[in-house]
Amino acid sequence: MRERLRRERLSQGYADIRALLPPGRAPNGAKNFVLAAAVDYIRELEGRKGRLGARNAELVRSSESDGASRGGVVVKVRSEGVCSSMAGVLEAVLRRLKAMQELR
Structure with missing residues (x-):
């Protein structure tokens, strides 16, 4: 009984992960393919987050330097x-x- 519940929870977890992946990235195959696709997607999101953070810092520096030269924004x-x-x-x-x- 417990083993069946454990397997059901695992299957539901994989289904949840598959549902979170964007369309076209969610494989219908084995669980290891779902995990590999999720890892790739997370790495892509981390890279995007880093690029956006750098861009945000650049914009903040730019706005601060513009504001300082004019005495404010x-x-x-x-x-x-x-x-x-x-x-x-x-x-x-x-x-x-x-x-x-x-x-x-």
């Missing part, structure tokens, strides 16, 4: 016929920008 917002709900949205955006600035 200027955000231009253009709106036509601002209603009270739009004013609330703009206030929320400004609060978020200030919070982001404090995180630096």
Whole structure:
């Protein structure tokens, strides 16, 4: 009984992994192929994460150097016929920008 439950949990785990893989990458074959595809996909995602992190750091450095040369960052917002709900949205955006600035 316990062995059957263990096998069912393992099978469900492999099915869950297969479901998380993008279409075309989820093999229908043996479990070792599913694991190999998952490992390849995770490595690809880690590489993508590293590249995005480097790009983000580059953009932060660029924005900091631009902001330092101008004495700050200027955000231009253009709106036509601002209603009270739009004013609330703009206030929320400004609060978020200030919070982001404090995180630096």
